[in-house]
Amino acid sequence: MRIDVLTLFPQMFEAPFSFGIFKRAINHKLVSINLHNIRDYTHDKHHTVDDYPYGGGPGMVLKPKPIFEAVESIKSDICAKEEVTALPIILLTPQGRLFSQQIAQELAKYSHLILICGHYEGVDERVREHLVTDEISIGDYVLTGGELPAMVVIDAVVRLLPGVLGSETSPLDDSHVNGLLEYPQYTRPAVYRGWSVPEALLSGNHAQIAKWRREQTILRTLKRRPELLDKTNLCQEERQLVERLTSSPNRSQLSLDKESIE
Numbered sequence: 001m002r003i004d005v006l007t008l009f010p011q012m013f014e015a016p017f018s019f020g021i022f023k024r025a026i027n028h029k030l031v032s033i034n035l036h037n038i039r040d041y042t043h044d045k046h047h048t049v050d051d052y053p054y055g056g057g058p059g060m061v062l063k064p065k066p067i068f069e070a071v072e073s074i075k076s077d078i079c080a081k082e083e084v085t086a087l088p089i090i091l092l093t094p095q096g097r098l099f100s101q102q103i104a105q106e107l108a109k110y111s112h113l114i115l116i117c118g119h120y121e122g123v124d125e126r127v128r129e130h131l132v133t134d135e136i137s138i139g140d141y142v143l144t145g146g147e148l149p150a151m152v153v154i155d156a157v158v159r160l161l162p163g164v165l166g167s168e169t170s171p172l173d174d175s176h177v178n179g180l181l182e183y184p185q186y187t188r189p190a191v192y193r194g195w196s197v198p199e200a201l202l203s204g205n206h207a208q209i210a211k212w213r214r215e216q217t218i219l220r221t222l223k224r225r226p227e228l229l230d231k232t233n234l235c236q237e238e239r240q241l242v243e244r245l246t247s248s249p250n251r252s253q254l255s256l257d258k259e260s261i262e
């Protein structure tokens with residue numbers, strides 16, 4: 001996958017992509033990340049990227065011309081090298097659709113992405129209307145710019161690309177992949193400061209382990225994000241488990257400090 005990022009602060013992206021899984025993915029050419037400084041696409045001697053809003057008001061607005069020219073230049077570079085059928089051009093903005101694991105999976109299917117990091121009071125509306133194909137928000141809060149959101153999106157997408165994580169199967173167990181939260185994980189020692197690893201995990205019995213994990217997934221989701229369960233297909237036995245746990249005598253089990261199923 002090739003990801004092109006338009007930003008006023010390309011240096012912000014250096015650290016997150018220089019370590020661990022990301023560095024390996026880049027070195028193994030599973031992904032390439034090209035950073036473009038929007039300022040490089042200006043033509044005046046002050047390299048002006050923003051201007052006052054028409055109609056007045058606080059803050060500055062990013063001008064359309066450098067953004068259009070940057071995207072057009074990236075597009076022609078991509079198209080000169082290969083045939084592309086779909087090329088999402090994504091603006092990071094608190095007004096966008098709310099980012100989720102599902103959207104990460106959707107984006108991971110493309111061979112190219114262009115991300116535009118907004119700044120200041122916003123971006124000239126013509127960029128939204130006539131250039132971008134998608135707008136993404138990483139949450140209902142306002143950050144100083146689209147750089148951190150772009151990093152979040154890139155991270156969530158890149159780890160889904162084939163070969164990026166050590167084991168091909170590991171993203172499948174992630175929280176949110178099946179619409180629920182992941183079960184608790186333990187490693188050695190079996191007893192630490194008197195706290196034992198749940199017996200089911202030590203049993204070596206795969207069916208028992210799978211059952212315990214599924215129950216824990218449901219219990220944890222019920223405790224922390226009950227609304228997720230409404231959107232998930234559970235089998236009859238699992239539905240009964242939810243009903244049992246939410247029935248009045250068992251409700252105390254749903255406090256966050258107790259995670260056992262009786």
Ligand code: ADE
Binds near residue numbers: 092093137141142
């Ligand atoms: N830019 C500023 N805040 C943002 C957010 N929450 N999501 C995406 N882009 C943003």
